[in-house]
Amino acid sequence: MENLLRDGDYVPNGFGGFTRLYGTQEVLARALFRLTCRRGSFPFLPELGSRLQELGREKPSAREAAAKIFCASALRDMELEVDDVRLTQLPDGHARMEVWLTVQDEKQALEVRI
Known part of the structure; x- marks a missing residue:
């Protein structure tokens, strides 16, 4: 059982506690x-943690492959598999990364801003 985090804060449940995550959602929160x-x-x-902040050191053509390796390394102790990673360069100099995972035989996606 994991508490939901949003922007670094726990999300209240409206009853004096925090919103709880279970099952696949809990695994995805830990992965994120x-x-x-x-x-x-x-x-x-x-x-x-991950080494995703080091992607800027890679050649642009090698960043997606490096991102997949960095994701797999960060998540290696979890019961999931990194299937694919897609990077999109944003105008502000950051990047948006979509990570496609297999969690408990289900395909799931996470979005990470780098």
Whole structure:
């Protein structure tokens, strides 16, 4: 059981508690957390997180392949599989990444802003 996070804050449920996630939604929330936090940012969990912030160092033609490798590395301890990654460059210099996953035999998608 996981609490829903939105913009770094827990989402209230209207009854004095927080919105809970279960099943596939819980797994996706954990995956999104691992993809958005930088690897090495937690001193006692140095392997937690991803290296997606390093994509800017890659040649533009190699970024999608590198993103897929970085995602698979960040999510390797979870019970899911990274099927595909699509990057879209945004006008503000950031990128939007769609990650297609197989979670409990279901195809799911996550969107991450880099």
